Amino acid sequence: MSYANRSNPNPPLFLFLFLALVLCLFLFPSSSARTFATASESSGISRDVHTLRVPDVAVLERENAIVGPWDIRRHLEEEEQINTTMILVAEQTRRRDPLNNFKIYTNGFNISSKHYWASVGFTAAPFFIIAAVWFAFFGLCLSIICVCYCCCPREPYGYSRTCYCISLLLLMLFTLLAMIGSVFLYTGQGRFHSITTHTLKYVVHQANDTADNLLKVSDYLAVAKRTGVDSIFLPASVQKSIDTIQTKINESGTMLSTRTEENSKDIQRALDNTGLALIILSAVMLALAFLGFLFSVFGMQCLVYFLVILGWILVAGTFILCGVFLLLHNVVGDTCIAMEEWVLHPTAKTALDDIIPCVDNATAQETLVQTKTVSYQLSAVVDTIINNVSNKDVPPQAGALYYNQSGPPVPALCNPFNPDLSDRKCAPGEVELSNATEVWKSSICQVNAAGMCYTTGRLTPIIYNQMVTAVNLSYGLYRYGPFLAELQDCTFVRQTFTDISTKYCPDLGKYTQWIYVGLVMVSAAVMLSLIFWVIYARERRHRVYTKQFMTPSMERREKDPSSY
Template sequence: MLCSRSKTVFVLFSFLLVATGISIAEKEAASVEEEWGTSVKERFMAEEKGENSSLILAANRTKRKDPTENFNIYTGGWNISNTHYWTSVAYTAAPFFVIAGVWFVIFGLSLSLICLCYCCCARQPYGYSRVAYALSLILLISFTIAAIVGCVFLYTGQGKFHASTTDTLDYVVRQANFTAENLRNVSDYLNAAKKVDVQSIVLPGDVLSSIDNIQGKINSSATTLSVQTMENQDRIQDVLDNMRLALIIIAAVMLFLAFIGFLLSIFGLQCLVYTLVILGWILVTGTFVLCGLFLLLHNVVGDTCVAMDQWVQNPKAHTALDDILPCVDNATATETLSQTKLVTYQLVEIVDNFMNTIANKNFPPQARPLYYNQSGPLMPLLCNPFNADLSDHLCKPGEVHLNNATEMWKSYTCEYITTGTCSTPGRLTPNHYTQMAAAVNVSYGLYKYGPFLADLRGCNFVRSTFTDIERDHCPGLRRYTQWIYVGLVLVSTAVMLSLVFWVVYARERRHRVYTKDYNAMHSEAPRDKGPL
């Protein structure tokens, strides 16, 4: 009687555990669907009402119980550097960790009890139910198919999730590298400005000193941006690669276990079946733990996407999102923008001053070195894009713009036989043209980066990056983490039930074989006793 009861308890417990797991999975799925059914903007508006003084990212979404704070509600918002954030998110996965622990303990005790019954209370099997045999076989086939489907779902989900996360990381790194490269280009243009010399006219000393000062800050900001982003990418990519390898191994092992266990059960290799049951008992525990971990990851991905969207609507220079992609220091960006405007203004003034005082004047031969036989139509002045106060300046009629000045001035360049003296009509010697072209190219380069620096000052490049991620990458990340989570739940549940029916089917098969042998033996006995 003990053996029958233990087996009955064993089967009932397994079904109860499955029902509990499915119920929790449905509740989690419903919770996720409800959260994502609400638009990000609606959540932000609801959270913004109580968070006007400071920016707490994803405040409502991250309100979860924190087991390290006596199960009080965590109110710190999205912050991957805060241990309390992680413990509160981990608490959402606690049901799966509990199921894993309960399964490991109770199933282990059930196996031990069955083994004790088999060893200590051994008796010949009797009784055979065709319905029980057929039903156990049908359910075993069904759960094996479900396990295979779950493994395929898990493998597909992890592949798409890895590709999606890698694309997202690459995009962030490209944006950061693009910004850092532009900053270095600005630094190079400022360095070139220090070498501009138009007929011995150079930038004032105070401007040269300020260029040296701002160059150090620019290079430091560019280096910090590149290094921090690359470090974050390497750290996250290592985790993703290890995660992908673990999921591939789990999918392959569980697929192998389900298929081999089914075959061994069909062929009646009872010893190997019980060996696989023990192995599956441990693996199912591990997959339930992974279910919890991926539910945690799914929630973190959702929190991050909401946090990005809220930050875009209310950008701050310093938030928890600096751990992903930091803004360039606002003071440095502002100073760099002002310095590029000042240098551009000064360089254009140098060029225009040379044209006004030398190139467009007709000096007598005695006025060397100002005289170099300049003649012909007067050169158009270069339009200065800024006023003396560095405000925007509109070009006057007849002025040439920075983007086409060098082409316009080619026709005003003379040829010379004697170095330094024009032998054909023109207002510039080739040497003068080269010097002025260098000044214009530097000025135009600095002017061209003005909008970039203005966006940098407002941290617009980070805002644009996070907007693109939230719009283009977040839906895929959320979808594929859910695929993995659902795949793990399906695999765990299917293999868990397969373990149960390996044992049940093995028992029914053994009883069937014994009953057939017993019936065959007793059907032949009367014949042996008949008349000779």
């Protein structure tokens, strides 16, 4: 192949691409500074409660059910609930929207909106433009060179040692930069994939943990519905409302875990595919730069020209990927800022519901009321038995109420709620839910086959076990109160987003930046390497031709100097 004379290089291509690359690097939009703040809310609920006695028998399957640690639950200050849709990251997302005649996009962060993605994609336009210009202009240059080689062949002369040495040094430099960029890209991709995987696992864990707690509350209510003490059970109205709220709880828990799991799988699948593509790309670009350098140095022109054509296409694709990861970098930044802003208004409807949704506020509120109601009623049932049966010295003629109870009175149970479901302090002499079963053990009597006490005591083993069952249920539901209160103001999502913002977002932003910087380095280095492969191959061919031409002439001059 023959190239244009050395004295007619093509600097506009090199200068244009180089300047465009530099300008693009300095014009990257940066993520806005973030501010962290917290706000909180809680709500008080009241409801009238009516009681009714219904005879039946019930057995508790889970007498020893224990609720997890609760001292870590947060109690939040009251704030006004916001039920309207809220625009997040309104200022930082003001970008040109190519789908709306390049007007400013004003709807904030919304990963479900094509206009949001179009506006973010527009920030990566410089890379897409460079890819298009490179592909068109370098392709045109290759076409012109091919035409010149086929139609206007010339002898390769005009060797310059300076140009030869400089092209070789620059070729070595750009090959080294391509290797460094590939390593940078591979490392950034690995760390980005790791941190995103941990982030998604954390989100799924938080959602599943909340869903599991909801289902546990549902199980507690189901058992409480058929639990009684000495044939006294929950009122029929309460039992009916338990059926209703159980359906809502199960639906909310299933929706929360399922939706979060599906969203996480979709994101993880996309990240896995992207990570694999980046690994393959970094390996291919590294091999391309290294092989191109070797083939150029050893004068394998056919292979060099083949790699030039391959590299021409790959560089264009790599610049497009640079734009894609600049887009991803900006989306990650927007998401993190959106999470920080949402923390200030956790009950607002926002686009973040597509990542992890809150539990329906009405369902959470109704569940909280129902658990308080059941806890209150169970405690009331136990106190009714203690006050009207166990502590009464009834005559044998009283029938079922008499079982020869005697001895010191059984301490009454401290009901944690008033009839209006407000918090209640224990009266003197009452025992708390946490230790009532231990205190009552001293009041158990031994019974004969007829169920009559023949030792001192006011509780038969059967009545005591039924009271233990009721107390365990009442205590369990009482301790789920803070969790349900947090569901009302979506505290679990608030905590999730706060943790992501503080623990994961800095690394997510950093490693997406590593990736697109690595892509820029690889793209620029291989792009310039392609140019200098051509230049060096030309100079090397001219050098070889010059040596072959000059050596015979010098030998003839030495033999017959008079002829010169």
